[in-house]
Amino acid sequence: MVVRLALLGVGAVGRGIIHAVAEKNLGLIITAVADSRSGCIDPNGLNLKELLDRKEKIGICGDTSINAEAIVQTAPYDILVEITPTDARKGEPATSYIKEALKRGCHVVTSNKGPVALHYHELFTLALKNNVQFRFEATVAGAIPILQTLMHNLGGNEIQSLYGVLNGTCNYILTRMAEEKLTYKQALDEARTLGYAEADPTYDVKGIDAAIKLVILANTIWKKNVSLDDVDVTGIDLLTEEALRLAEQQDATIRLIGEIIPEDNVYRLCPRIIPKEHPLVVQGSLNAIIVRTDLAGDLLFVGKGAGSLETASAVIGDILSIRDMDAGGN
Amino acid sequence: MKLELHDSPGQLVAALMPISDMGGNIKTVIHEHEHTSGKDVLSVEVVIEIPPELLDGLIVRLRERGINVLRLGEERMSYRQSVILIGHLVHTDLGDTIDRIDKTGFAEVTYMSLAMPAINERTSAQFVIKSLTREHMQQALHILRQVAKQKEFLLIEPLEI
Numbered sequence: 001m002v003v004r005l006a007l008l009g010v011g012a013v014g015r016g017i018i019h020a021v022a023e024k025n026l027g028l029i030i031t032a033v034a035d036s037r038s039g040c041i042d043p044n045g046l047n048l049k050e051l052l053d054r055k056e057k058i059g060i061c062g063d064t065s066i067n068a069e070a071i072v073q074t075a076p077y078d079i080l081v082e083i084t085p086t087d088a089r090k091g092e093p094a095t096s097y098i099k100e101a102l103k104r105g106c107h108v109v110t111s112n113k114g115p116v117a118l119h120y121h122e123l124f125t126l127a128l129k130n131n132v133q134f135r136f137e138a139t140v141a142g143a144i145p146i147l148q149t150l151m152h153n154l155g156g157n158e159i160q161s162l163y164g165v166l167n168g169t170c171n172y173i174l175t176r177m178a179e180e181k182l183t184y185k186q187a188l189d190e191a192r193t194l195g196y197a198e199a200d201p202t203y204d205v206k207g208i209d210a211a212i213k214l215v216i217l218a219n220t221i222w223k224k225n226v227s228l229d230d231v232d233v234t235g236i237d238l239l240t241e242e243a244l245r246l247a248e249q250q251d252a253t254i255r256l257i258g259e260i261i262p263e264d265n266v267y268r269l270c271p272r273i274i275p276k277e278h279p280l281v282v283q284g285s286l287n288a289i290i291v292r293t294d295l296a297g298d299l300l301f302v303g304k305g306a307g308s309l310e311t312a313s314a315v316i317g318d319i320l321s322i323r324d325m326d327a328g329g330n
Numbered sequence: 331m332k333l334e335l336h337d338s339p340g341q342l343v344a345a346l347m348p349i350s351d352m353g354g355n356i357k358t359v360i361h362e363h364e365h366t367s368g369k370d371v372l373s374v375e376v377v378i379e380i381p382p383e384l385l386d387g388l389i390v391r392l393r394e395r396g397i398n399v400l401r402l403g404e405e406r407m408s409y410r411q412s413v414i415l416i417g418h419l420v421h422t423d424l425g426d427t428i429d430r431i432d433k434t435g436f437a438e439v440t441y442m443s444l445a446m447p448a449i450n451e452r453t454s455a456q457f458v459i460k461s462l463t464r465e466h467m468q469q470a471l472h473i474l475r476q477v478a479k480q481k482e483f484l485l486i487e488p489l490e491i
Contacts, residue, residue, distance in 0.1 A: 163491055238484045242445035242454035243414050247486075249443070249456070250412055257489055272489040273414060280489070290491065 003323045004045075006032040006077035006106075008068050008097060009084040010061050013111060013138075015052065016312030017081065022048040026316070027323065032075035036084075039066030041075045072097045073104075078326075079319055082110040083138075083311075088203070088212055088228070091118040102126045102134065109318040111138035111311050117215045117228065133322045136220075138314035140213045141166060141287045144303040145317060150221050150291065157293040159221055162260045166213045166269075168285030168305040169197045169204040170236050170256040174271075175283050178244050178253045184237070196285050206235035207256065211269045214258045222262045234270035247273050253281060334398040337372040341397075345374065348391040354380035373400065379408065379462060382435055407438060407460035409467050413474065417483035419453040420446070428457075430477050437461035437470035 005021070007014055007030055014033075021028045029045035035055070040046060040062025055061045072080060080101035084094055091114030098108050098115050102123065110116065115123060116136045127134035137147050141164070150159055165171050169191055176187040188205065191197035203209050211231040218226040236256050247254050250273075257272045257280065274281055279300050282288040287305030292298050304310040335341045342359070349356055357377040380388065389399050419427065428439045441458035459474075461467040471487060478485035 161491075163489065234484065238416065238452075239486075240416055240445075240447075240452060240454045242447060243416055243486060246414050246443060246445060246454055246456040252412075252488075254414075254486060255489075259489075271484075271486050273412065273486055274489045278489070292491070 001027075001327065002045075003028050003079060003319070003326070004031045004077045005029070005079050005081050005319065006034075006071055006075050006101075007081045007083070008034050008071070008094075009082070010035040010055055011083070011085070012308030013083050013311045013315065015055075016308045017083070017315055018048050018052060020312060020316055026320065028319065031077050032071045033061050034066070034068035034071050035061045038062040038064045039068065039071050041066065041071060043076045068093070068097060072100045077106060079107040079109055079322060081315060081319065082108060082112055082115075083315065084112060086113045086212075088114050088117065088208060091115040095119050095123075098123055098134070099126060102130050102132060105130050105132060107133040107135070107322045109135045109315055109322070111136070111315055113139045113209075113212050113216065116220070117212045120216070120219045121225065133325065135318035135322065136216070137318050138311045140216055141289060141301070142168075142303070142305040142307065143310035143313050144287060144289065144301045144305065145314070146289055146301055147217075147220060148317075148321070149301075150217075154291075154293060154296060154299075157295045159291055159293055160261075160263070161292045162217060162221075162258075162289060163280060164213075164258045164289035165255055165280055165282060165287055166210040166258045166289070166305065167204055167207070167256060168287060169201065170207070170210070171282065171287070172196045172285045173205070174236060174239075174244075174253070174255055177239070177241055178248070181241060181245075183241050184239055205237045207233045207269045208235075210256065210258050214260060214267055214269060218260055218262070218267055222260070224262065226267055230267055232268040232270070236271055239271060251276055255281060331378070331399055332373060332375045332401040333392065334371055334373050334400050336396065337370050341372070342374065344395050345392060345397045346376070348388060348395070349376070349378055349380065352380065352384050352388055352391075354378045354384070354388065381462065407440070407462055409461045409464055410458060411461075411467055411471070411488055412456060412458050413471070413488065414454060414456050414486040415474075415478065415483045416454045416486070417452050417478075417481060419444070419455055419483065422481040422483075427477055427481070430473055431459060431470050434466075434470060434473065436463075436466040 032041045038060040094112045095115040101108050116139050172191050173187040176182050211233045218224040252273050252275050254271050255274050259268045280288045289301045360375040432438050439457050440460045443456040445454045
């Protein structure tokens with residue numbers, strides 16, 4: 001059985017997914033695609049090469065009379081793949097699209113943190129009611145399959161606590177400040193030049209991005225009802241190079257660490273002094289997570305937390321997992 | 331503390347009982363046979379953890395049992411942590427910041443290293459704090475968090491996992 005995808009968002013991640021579907025023989029076809037200004041639909045499967053060429057040449061993927069809303073409501077698809085940019089405060093219009101698709105009885109896979117951080121319980125209930133899947137592996141730690149692992153592979157374990165480096169931009173800046181004795185501003189400028197930081201880096205350096213990931217983890221893994229306001233957040237933007245040198249004197253460094261201890265209601269993201277040889281001290285833009293469990297003990301995950309192919313990897317993983325569940329009659 | 335007790339059966343237990351009765355934690359007991367001052371007297375060194383306010387009462391109870399306290403050790407703070415503070419530390423009464431920890435009686439700032447890049451720029455400082463127990467350290471860090479909030483410092487705590 002061929003699974004039909006409708007794709008919202010044709011940025012770097014979207015193009016990564018289109019390439020994978022076109023080249024990898026995954027048993028998937030894409031029946032509808034929308035970018036911010038246009039859309040295209042073909043119930044038999046779009047010609048993906050033509051679509052990518054069009055996007056590259058004229059900047060839009062299809063017909064300007066077709067928009068994302070029309071695709072969500074009317075196009076034929078089994079899974080809505082929602083990969084538009086995150087709006088962390090309102091989660092729109094992504095949340096509306098996701099709700100509409102779930103109500104139609106379609107599965108949803110998203111990389112968009114806004115809807116999951118703000119409306120997880122509502123969306124989960126809606127998916128359950130309509131007997132479909134709602135997946136969002138790409139929202140936390142990019143390529144690292146942390147959500148599915150904690151929810152399924154470690155089922156039966158009590159997850160007692162989680163500590164993690166969840167923002168590659170901050171980790172890159174801190175790595176460079178420590179290794180090359182750069183000032184915060186120099187390291188940030190370098191991260192911008194290399195594309196690790198946005199032109200407006202506030203969302204990353206003030207810790208908002210990583211804090212949203214803690215919210216998603218708290219609400220999905222531990223079924224809490226936590227919002228961004230419940231997380232004790234301190235970013236890295238006020239760190240000094242002297243602080244890193246003081247840490248160095250004790251053979252330690254400073255990393256931005258997210259911490260969840262559900263039993264004590266601890267949801268905290270702040271710079272911490274950490275021994276250099278600690279497993280959470282990863283280099284550059286990597287992410288790392290340690291979870292403490294009652295049966296499996298401590299587990300360490302390290303990998304790329306951002307990047308178009310890495311995010312596409314997580315999204316495709318969710319899509320194929322849904323395909324396999326459907327094939328198994330679930 | 332170093333104790334002097336009669337070298338007869340039951341004396342050591344008699345010496346240790348009041349310590350545990352008062353909630354103290356006996357960490358080690360070292361007999362020092364070679365240094366005994368007389369034939370029937372035994373010198374014993376015990377390392378204990380006990381809240382400082384109970385120490386005087388303990389000494390009284392030991393003496394009531396005929397046990398002499400020869401010496402009290404200085405190293406009573408055994409738990410150590412290092413934190414970094416960033417902000418206008420000097421102009422917000424550095425002495426007061428340190429004193430907030432020291433006056434608890436259960437924790438002390440025992441070392442400080444300051445880096446002041448220029449006038450009007452924020453100072454970065456490393457504080458080494460010692461405390462009687464891990465719980466006391468948590469309380470000391472809690473106090474420091476409040477100070478940091480009040481004086482607008484960035485407090486960087488160690489990660490312990």
